[in-house]
Amino acid sequence: MFAEVALNIPLDRTFIYRVPETVSSKPEVGKRVIVPFGRSDFLKTGIIVSLKEKIEDINEAYIKEIFDIPDNFSLFTENNIKLAREIAKRYASSLGEVLFFFLPSGFVIEETSYIYLKREEHVKGKIEKQIVDYLKKKKGKVKLISLSRAIKGKSVYSTVKNLIRKGIIGKEEDITYTLLPTQKFAVLNEIKPVKGKKEIKALEILKTVKELPVKELKEKGIPYDTIKRLSAKGIIKIEEREHLVNVKKQALTDNRKIVLTADQKKALKEIMAGKNETFLLYGVTGSGKMEVYLHAALETVKKGKSVLILVPELLLTPELRARVESYFGENIVVFHSKLSKKELVSQWLKAVKGKSKVFMGTRMSLMLPIKDLGLIIVDEEQDTSYKEQQKPLYHAREMAVKRGNIEKCPVILVSATPSVESYYRASIGKYKALELKKRVSNIPLPYIKVVDLKEEKRVGIFSESLISAIKNTVKKGEQVLLFINRRGFFSSGFCPKCGFMAECEDCAVPLVYHKNLNKLICHICGKKYNPIYRCPECGTKLEFKGYGTERVEEEVKVLFPEFRTVRLDQDSVRNPTKGAKLIADIKNGKYDIIVGTQIASKGHNFPKLTLVAVLMADTGYLLPDFRSAERTFQTIVHTTGRAGRFKPGAAIVQAFDPENPAVKYAAEYKFDLFYKEEIEAREIFNYPPFSYPVVLEFQIEKTSKFTKIEEKFNILKEKIKPYFNVPPLNPAPIPKISGRYRFITFMRAANENDLLKGVDILKNEMPTLFRGIRYRIDVDPVYLL
């Protein structure tokens, strides 16, 4: 038998291996295998993607043998592999890259090289000497990797190679099976008389319970040495058993029992009657969308099938988990990047072994090897965190729809402000639209007042309307949220005389002044600079403009010294313990005014919050991105929607251009009109959903290299012209990141077929054409800067 194996390498191909009789377990699709690879037969972990009895076109004599198949279960389902093939095809990756991107790294077995001193001989070179001395000191075998850590220097590896060639150093390979989470158990075997106090105590415990994890015996005061002695005497056996760890949670429970309204019931009925359709479930915040999808999930589970719930990164809060648990109990599996290596492996195995029916997590949960999947939910489907920014750069929402097709199960996309793409597809019947028209509770939506920042009198960034609204709200004992989309103090310092702007030298973006650190910080690469106050070109005093959370916080404190103000942004919740405490304090009413970014506008429910202000609603509008109107609209709707969840509230939206449709329609709750206008604009300018874009980006260290890249790009252009509209290469809106100059082209295919054909050419031609050059192929891009 032969196995087709995918490996974690960027080559777009798989490898055929012979399956010998000696492997530990039966060959099956989706299982991991350990195979020799390359000229030196270094052992690598691969995944079996197909099995064949016979092979053609390859001389069997050249086929290598699988080293081992260690597990008796598959880490990917057959459907997973189908989905991975689709992702590889659309996002210009190899099948192996995709599979290993999703597979927790704890499953990857690595070969480790050890070296040791064979004979002591006088060596000359400085590095040679250091290596020999190090090995002498350590005696015995040393991991090659620890040697390279102990001895700093570029030539360590080549020097080791030389020493091996000269016969001074020997080398051995060893495989570490970084392995499945297990726990040691002490199991009573045969009762014999014992003497020691601890041994007697251990035996007494085990006589009643028969077996206990070694860890628990230790907690009862019995050291591992005692257990080992009992085992040597044959009294107990030490067994290694599979142990899937549970992810700790904050103690939060949600015991609401919900009876759906007539509108909710109707939506639920349509979902349950549908087969493998995609639904767009939309309606204002508080219209009861989540209760609908949780009910659909519950009915699916009752039918014996599993459910996958995808949520944006910032939404995966303890509140959300508690709400899902109120439906399914605590046996739900959560999956996201903050988990430890061991937890990730455990959660993945819970899917493999069917230990749970409900899986919830961020975009990386898309590929969980869930069997019998009966429903996929994508909450806040418009969220940009569904797009992966590293290879394979997949869009989890689009691929969730694909997974639904493969698994033949329904998919529900959920949002208060759907992406224009999904809204359009629902409007032409490609997705089934389910709208919840009003809020469940009789608390009305907040009244939104739009303030013209050019016209109205203001103090700093605070209009008169806002100032009086803040006073009234706090007087009533309620809370205010002031939303600004940037952390830091000033967003730029510039010279009024010569136009100099304080920019990051590596990234060519304006630096943001952080007052509490007294540093200028680049928000792209994080580099810190000492603040400057005078123009380095002409000596004029710099002017500072723009607002960040820190500056707003300071102005609030000056305007309202008697109110308790707090800042809630990435900087203030970086430490998770402090962050959780801060959020609890806000909920408990310890603060009157919260100055926050997205962190404050997503996920958390602040019961006392009744006034929300978007301080500068339309500054993002000027960015050169076709989605800036959509983002402005979504930010206003979501942020103002935080007000008055539990009692009536209001919102103030401050804007420089109040007539801007994104601002106007959001504030008037005329969502249909916004989408109608936006879809018309997209059609006129041929943007998605009317075209299928790919951003090609090149990064170079010296601008002088550009001409060469452009020449090659023109060769490529000829080949992809039949499938894409290809504009010339231009500097990116952020022209420099981390010292590299960026050039991009925004290409568009007319339909999905052309897109896939074009991407295939990019994937095959670019590695050779642009060897040694940094580039990326971003299909379905969400950031164009």
Ligand code: ADP
């Ligand atoms: P959305 O997802 O549209 O924002 P939710 O499903 O979160 O709305 O509902 C908003 C609030 O109303 C939640 O606290 C929810 O528990 C409650 N709710 C939703 N549907 C009902 C219902 N039928 N009866 C009582 N409360 C409901």
Ligand code: ZN
């Ligand atoms: Zn920078």
